[in-house]
Amino acid sequence: MALGLAVSRRPKKMEPKVIDRHQYLPKDKQIKRDYRAGRLAAELNGLVDVRQILSKVLEGARSLCSAEAGTVYLLSEGRLTFVCSQNSYLERVVTEFDGLPFEGQHLLLNRLTLAGFVACERKILVVNDTDNIDPDSPYQHLKSIDLGNNYICKAIMTLPLITVGDDLLGVLQIINPLDDFGQVTEFDEFDERVLEFFANFSAMALEKAVLLRDSVLTNIKLVMNYDHTETLAHAQRVAALSTEIYANWSSRFKIATAERQKILNLLPLAAMLHDLGKSFVPTGILTKPGRLDLRERSIMEKHVQAGAKLFQNGGTPLDRLAYSIILDHHERWDGRGYPGYEENQEESLGRRAGKKGEDISIFGRILAAADVYDALSSCKTYKEAFDESLAVQIMEQESGHHFDPSVIESFMAIRPILGKIRDRFPERVGL
Numbered sequence: 001m002a003l004g005l006a007v008s009r010r011p012k013k014m015e016p017k018v019i020d021r022h023q024y025l026p027k028d029k030q031i032k033r034d035y036r037a038g039r040l041a042a043e044l045n046g047l048v049d050v051r052q053i054l055s056k057v058l059e060g061a062r063s064l065c066s067a068e069a070g071t072v073y074l075l076s077e078g079r080l081t082f083v084c085s086q087n088s089y090l091e092r093v094v095t096e097f098d099g100l101p102f103e104g105q106h107l108l109l110n111r112l113t114l115a116g117f118v119a120c121e122r123k124i125l126v127v128n129d130t131d132n133i134d135p136d137s138p139y140q141h142l143k144s145i146d147l148g149n150n151y152i153c154k155a156i157m158t159l160p161l162i163t164v165g166d167d168l169l170g171v172l173q174i175i176n177p178l179d180d181f182g183q184v185t186e187f188d189e190f191d192e193r194v195l196e197f198f199a200n201f202s203a204m205a206l207e208k209a210v211l212l213r214d215s216v217l218t219n220i221k222l223v224m225n226y227d228h229t230e231t232l233a234h235a236q237r238v239a240a241l242s243t244e245i246y247a248n249w250s251s252r253f254k255i256a257t258a259e260r261q262k263i264l265n266l267l268p269l270a271a272m273l274h275d276l277g278k279s280f281v282p283t284g285i286l287t288k289p290g291r292l293d294l295r296e297r298s299i300m301e302k303h304v305q306a307g308a309k310l311f312q313n314g315g316t317p318l319d320r321l322a323y324s325i326i327l328d329h330h331e332r333w334d335g336r337g338y339p340g341y342e343e344n345q346e347e348s349l350g351r352r353a354g355k356k357g358e359d360i361s362i363f364g365r366i367l368a369a370a371d372v373y374d375a376l377s378s379c380k381t382y383k384e385a386f387d388e389s390l391a392v393q394i395m396e397q398e399s400g401h402h403f404d405p406s407v408i409e410s411f412m413a414i415r416p417i418l419g420k421i422r423d424r425f426p427e428r429v430g431l
Contacts (some may be wrong), residue, residue: 030190037064041201042056048318049268050209054084056200062086064198065191067174068184069153070193072161073107073115074170080107080115083170089153111138115171118158122168124196127184128155137207156189159195169206172199185214216269223278225288230275236375241270241370242363244417248410249366262317264278267363270321274329274367277307301338304330321363328364329371331355332402357404369395369411373401377422387409388418 020235040060047053058070069087073080078110082105117139118125127133130141130153146152153175174195179185220235246267250260278286281303285296292300304327311323331337331354340352341359376391386394392415399408 002325024373033194034197035200037221040064041198041205044202044205047205047211047265048209049265050206050213051084051268052265053202053206053209055086057069057198057206058084058086060173061172061195061202062088064194065157065174065177065187066179067177068255069151069175071173071175072170073119073173075109075119075168078109080109080119080171082106087149087151087175089176090149097423106133112140113142114139114156114158115173117166118160119408120169122160122162124160124192125158126156126187126192127158130154130156154184155186157191157195161198161206163203163207165176166208169203169210171275172202210222213269216272219276220272223275225279226281226283227278229287229380230278231427233425233427234378235272235275237372237374237421238274238367239268240421241374241414242271242366242419243267244414244421245366245370245407245410248413249362249407252410253406263321264364266318266321270318270325270363271367271370273307273311273322274325274371275303276310277303277305277326280306301330304339309377324361325363325367328355328361329367331360331364333357333360333365334401360404362404362407365407366410367405369403372398373411375419377418392418 022362037060040056040063044053044056044060047056054072058072060068061067068089070085071082074083075081078151091182106385107113107116109116109119111120114125114127125139127141133140141153141156150274155176157174161172163169172195174187177187177191219261220230220232223230224232243264248259250263281300285292285300288296294423308323308327311319311326314320316322327339330339333356334357337354337360338352340354373391373395376386376394377388379385392412395403395408395411399405403411419426
């Protein structure tokens with residue numbers, strides 16, 4: 001990510017007087033903006049994936065005041081973690097821009113920074129000229145972020161994300177509002193009012209998604225109590241890989257936008273549950289260092305039906321997707337996987353015949369590829385991690401055998417971000 005290639009663009013010098021860029025707007029345009037804020041807030045309530053919500057929050061907040069950039073910090077373990085960023089200027093001038101390099105870094109929860117001050121005070125802070133913050137102010141703008149990106153944050157509105165129960169989730173920052181000529185201007189009272197409304201609804205949607213995610217992670221920790229080789233990081237990497245593969249696959253196969261967005265919203269959570277059924281397998285089998293015998297393998301394979309059964313009668317889209325993923329993620333394209341077809345289907349060598357080809361749900365086919373790749377590229381008790389090139393070579397060789405060839409095409413298309421996913425969820429990090 002060649003951020004150093006960005007050309008620094010210093011916004012034009014502001015006049016001391018605050019210019020109300022809404023004063024000439026007809027009243028109906030202000031009403032339309034309020035209506036749009038309500039519509040954007042309602043759209044957030046239909047999302048369950050935390051990362052997708054954060055992205056939509058930034059997009060929505062920026063659009064409401066024509067802002068060039070934005071960031072979100074989430075509160076975690078007494079610190080503010082930089083989790084999401086958008087910057088339309090850098091996207092135009094930097095090749096392959098995919099977020100600021102500060103994502104994942106932390107700020108101490110104190111009043112020394114703009115974000116820290118807002119988190120501690122729980123009130124909105126508007127700074128329209130970061131070069132002229134009172135030196136006696138408890139907070140200052142972190143110039144290191146600007147210098148690190150050759151980008152100048154001139155005007156910043158920082159808002160707390162507070163739940164209905166008065167819990168602080170994090171901080172939203174909106175940066176550099178633009179006028180009709182694309183020049184950086186100032187935030188005014190109308191921006192503050194509409195963004196405060198939107199931030200309140202964003203916090204509600206985010207809280208719901210965080211609670212659901214934490215519930216999923218709790219279930220994965222339950223599996224870890226039985227299978228010490230299972231990790232949160234593995235589940236998260238498989239979910240991220242599956243989501244990226246599906247995003248590419250669904251685009252290539254021209255899946256309807258509404259269906260595509262629905263799956264991209266649910267898949268990161270549903271995919272993490274793929275091995276939930278292992279909690280029903282005896283610990284001695286899960287942790288056996290050597291090869292399983294036929295009886296033990298038969299017991300192990302039943303973790304698929306056990307996990308799927310938990311969601312079989314669920315009434316939500318997430319339940320149905322999780323059921324499909326869990327049931328099919330150990331099937332093989334060539335029909336040699338498990339658990340196979342229903343009991344009344346023909347059995348082979350004492351086992352049910354495996355599902356074959358497109359009889360396997362696309363989600364099961366995608367999870368199979370993501371799960372195997374992560375196993376190959378991870379260190380296990382019985383093997384060292386394969387380097388990426390060898391793991392990818394094995395995936396290619398299994399195209400048409402273990403894996404759906406169309407899924408492997410999408411897997412190969414996302415190869416440039418495989419390392420980024422591994423870096424995002426290293427084994428030492430639980431969340």
